[in-house]
Amino acid sequence: MPTRISNLAQRIGHLVAVLLLVSVATFGMLELLPGNLAYSILGEGAQPEAIARVEKELGLDRPLPERFLGWLGNALAGDLGKSYATGETVSHAIAQRLPVSLQLMIAAQILALLLALPLGLWAGYREGGTIDRLISGSAFGVLAVPHFVLGIVLILLLAVWLRWLPASGFVAFETDPIGNIRSMILPSLTLALVEAPVYLRLLRSDVASTLREEFVVVARAKGLSDWRILLTHTLRPSSFSLVTVMGINIGHLIGGTVIIETLFALPGIGRLLIEAINTRDLMMVQGVVLFIAAAFVLVNLLVDTIYAVLDPRLRHGR
Incomplete structure (x- = not known):
């Protein structure tokens, strides 16, 4: 202790x-x-x-x-100062914009994991096969496309051509829950498509490596099905790199929200930072940057804690 x-x-x-x-x-x-x-x-x-x-x-x-x-x-003391441009306190401005950015980042992470987990498991299970090459090649292709290009393509496809979703703007959840979800699908999906290929490649590599471990061979010898082995014996020890990168990616996600919030006209922390930079609102810039840095380091502390949950050896100092 x-x-x-x-x-x-x-x-x-x-x-x-x-x-x-x-x-x-x-x-x-x-x-x-x-x-x-x-x-x-x-x-x-x-x-x-x-x-x-x-x-x-x-x-x-x-x-x-x-x-x-x-x-x-x-x-x-909790006082980040006042905006030079509007006179609004920096803390109040961050508190007003934070729910939008949190919703965007959480939704993007959930979508990224929903895409990466099954595809990464499948690709790792079929290492070297046609499925693995197809999934890995597609991941590299998506990873090479910048945020704003993905966003424009999705706007063109889902908002302009198919007219399924609004192209931009934000609807508060308390005003219209369905409208809120519709307004967040495109930006969340854009950000998720940037993160999912990284998670997929890491998980695929770790799954392929874990499947060669002795305890997996023993599980197969006991007659367990492949999907049970993947889900109960392989996924957990293959998640360390994924958890690490998810923690580190908070900074990347925040950088992505700056672009995505500007592209989709979302009133979040990223857009607040851009507006403060454009108006030389130095007090606002300092406060927002400090808040983002604090969030980043706290998430990494949380990641260290999650390690102990995933691997009991860390709890016992081994």
């Missing part, structure tokens, strides 16, 4: 260090952006006196380390 507590404390310490480095890097990079924020807020023709007044109000006249420490102290 003390060892487990020590390991958990060490991981939490690493996560705190990562968040601190991300905060410093983000603050520093935003400071290097060309132009004057006060001038951008006031617009052309602003007088020097007005610019000086805005700089003082925003604290831009203070040294960089002092501004960073002040912002960091407020962030630790």
Whole structure:
């Protein structure tokens, strides 16, 4: 037990260090952006006196380390500041947009797993055969297509030609549950098609390797059916790489939501970040980036915990 507590404390310490480095890097990079924020807020023709007044109000006249420490102290207290553009608190803006991004990412992960698990098991079971080559080749083909191209193709096919789904826009679940699901199918499917080939290839490789293990040979000797062996003896030990990549892919998913939310006009965290960058809303950018980094490291801590569930040897320190 003390060892487990020590390991958990060490991981939490690493996560705190990562968040601190991300905060410093983000603050520093935003400071290097060309132009004057006060001038951008006031617009052309602003007088020097007005610019000086805005700089003082925003604290831009203070040294960089002092501004960073002040912002960091407020962030630790739960205050991420206010938007320069709208006056809205950053925390409130994130809370308003977060449900849309969460729904998109969760739906995309579920769809990706629904595609990858059966195809990966089948391809690994038929390693080297026609089915394996067909599935693997298709996965590589889909993986080579960028997010926005997949999105445009799906819009053209399912929204324009077949008219099954809306091309863009978002409907809140509390307003119209069916409309909400319809508005999220295309963006979720687009993001899922980017993630599914990676999961499929990893699972296919691990399944093919696990099927050559001795315990699988013993299970076959007992007369168990192939599908029972695949589902009860092979899938679980073949899931370590998949779980790892799913955790790491949170960052990739967030990057994908920036493109997908912009393409499909979804009011999520990714679109909020793009809007903040376009308007030089530095306080909003810093808050959103810190939130995304915190979500990423927390998910990776959760992945480490899931390892212990999948492999009992890790629970006992072996």
